[in-house]
Ligand SMILES: Nc1ccn([C@@H]2O[C@H](COP(=O)(O)OP(=O)(O)OP(=O)(O)O)[C@@H](O)[C@H]2O)c(=O)n1
């Protein structure tokens with residue numbers, strides 16, 4: 001069986017300064033999107049057959065030409081993203097033809113340095129029978145719930161909290177069902193599955209899979225890339 005992957009890459013990158021769509025920002029001479037695509041292709045055990053990238057509307061053709069050299073024998077589609085991340089994922093999902101695909105990964109372009117073994121953990125968990133899988137790391141800060149006035153409501157027990165990364169993996173029919181209803185502020189795809197009452201399994205994530213969100217994250221990305229090149 002084979003894997004399909006969706007990369008939502010149509011965000012504005014406002015928290016990064018908004019000068020350009022975040023996926024097009026460069027680290028080490030390549031865009032975050034190219035790094036993310038290379039990362040997925042490096043996980044050779046997942047047999048990536050189809051890659052659908054949701055890009056800013058109007059850039060579909062240009063991005064297809066730019067990404068084609070990196071995808072090997074995988075089928076590549078570039079579709080227009082939507083207003084919210086969930087809209088972009090839904091647009092991409094429409095292009096995926098399920099026969100022969102047993103796992104659909106959804107992976108942020110904003111997480112460009114995910115190691116292959118982490119991607120494989122997600123796919124192998126789906127192949128072992130899970131319907132929805134998220135990679136996670138323990139949180140290292142104390143997390144508090146606050147009200148609209150900024151007053152602390154309570155402090156959830158830290159040992160029960162994890163930070164969630166991507167790629168997230170799904171059985172294809174479940175992901176379609178999850179995206180067939182209203183997204184109502186869902187910030188990841190697993191949340192839509194949770195709302196259906198589906199059990200979401202966790203696997204170990206990676207510190208390298210951090211999300212580039214604010215300007216300092218670009219400095220960390222440069223440092224990580226330099227460290228990898230020096231190995
Ligand atoms: N309408 C959107 C919004 C986000 N994304 C993608 O979803 C991933 C996670 O989103 P985020 O990190 O929030 O990116 P931005 O929306 O670009 O960031 P910001 O909220 O700072 O504008 C990114 O790869 C982003 O390109 C998308 O495809 N379509």
Ligand SMILES: C[C@](O)(CO)[C@H](O)COP(=O)(O)O
Nearest residue numbers: 085108164165166187188211
């Ligand atoms: C999907 C995600 O990366 C999981 O942590 C995250 O929810 C995306 O959030 P963002 O605000 O769209 O960056």
